[in-house]
Amino acid sequence: MSALATFEAAARLLGFTRAAEELGVTQAAVSRQIKLLEAELNTPLFLRGHRKVELTPAGLVLSRALTGAFDQVSEALDTIRRPTATNIVTLGATLGFMHFWLLPRLPAFRAAHPQVQLRLVSQDTGFDLRRDPVDVLIQYSLPKLDGARCLEVLPDVVFPVAAPGFVTQDDPALDELPLIGCDWVEPTWLSWRRWAQLAELPPLPKANAVRFSQYTDAIYTAMSGQGVALGWKSLIGPQLQDGRLQRLGRRQVVPEEAHCLFVPTTRAQGRGARHLTEWLVAVFQADQA
Known part of the structure; x- marks a missing residue:
């Protein structure tokens, strides 16, 4: 591994001297490591000139492979490394909430708190604040979560939505429409079947237009006029206001679940996390006003 790291530096910088300076060793040590690697591989990796070195075809192949591998290792370390600075805050949320609700509002927070560095993690498989390196979590659930304290909730209303003009009836029969699932x-997220049950409607068929693994795809497909999707009002409010979506019928469901703001109970909040949670509490409350 030492020889490979030395070779990667020399190949990237195209010089043994510059590689030695980067690695903090002597030029002779770099040359020795390269020779050992060439002996191990039984092929030259560099063409040595008077003042410069060039990669051989074999050296070029190895250089490309190592650079990609080291980049992947570096990215993996950055992903799993827990920040030590108190102004770096990791926020977790579902992809749909991150895309539709949070990202449009983040410029206001960043303008108010430019010193806070945010790391955003979006996934729909849920989080465990007892083990996941997340400082603030917004999760659609009941306001109870192991290892966490709920600071605020944002209730929601769910109803069918489609592109304007997709349906002309005021109260259409949903079982006759292409449903996007x-x-x-x-x-905890509603399916068509559970929504119909809570809305006191006859059972609806399973989604028969198309199914997605991400809520964002379902909404954009509905906006393109390909079917009817379930709309969480707090997430798609802008699309309803600007006319990209319209509500269908008068039926709606207010689930017992809500968008809940959680913080871990197993570790103290840093200053940046406190700024973020205070801002989110205020925005949650403003959205309900």
Whole structure:
């Protein structure tokens, strides 16, 4: 591994001297490591000139492979490394909430708190604040979560939506329309069948237009006029206001679940996390006003 790291530096910088300076060793040590690697591979990796070195075809192949591998290792380390600075805050949320609700509002937070660095993690498989390196979590669930404290909730209303003009009736029969579904990983998100049950409607068929693994895809497909999707009002409010979506019928469901703001109970909040949670509490409350 030492010889490979030395070779990668020399190949990237095209010089033994510059590689030695980067690695903090002597030029002779770099040359020795390269020779050992060439002996191991039984092929030259560099063409040595008077003032410069060039990669051989074999050296070029190895250089490309090592650079890609080291980049992947570096990215993996950056992903799993827990920040030590208190102004770096990791926020977790579902992809749909991140895309539709949070990202449009983040410029306001960043303008108010430019010193706070945010790391955003979006996934629909859920989080465990007892082990996941997340400082603030927004999760659609009941306001109870192991290892976490709920600071605020944002209730929601769910109703069918489609592109303007897709349906002309005021109260259409949903079982006669192409329904867009999602394969929810978390069972707390409503399916068409459960929504119909809570809305006191006859059972609806399973989604028969198309199914997605992500809520964002379902909404964009509905906006393109390919079917009817379930709309969480807090997430698609802008699309309803600007006319990209319209509500169908008068039936709606207010689930017992809500968008809940959680913080871990197993570790103290840093200053940046406190700024973020205070801002989110205020925005949650403003959305309900």
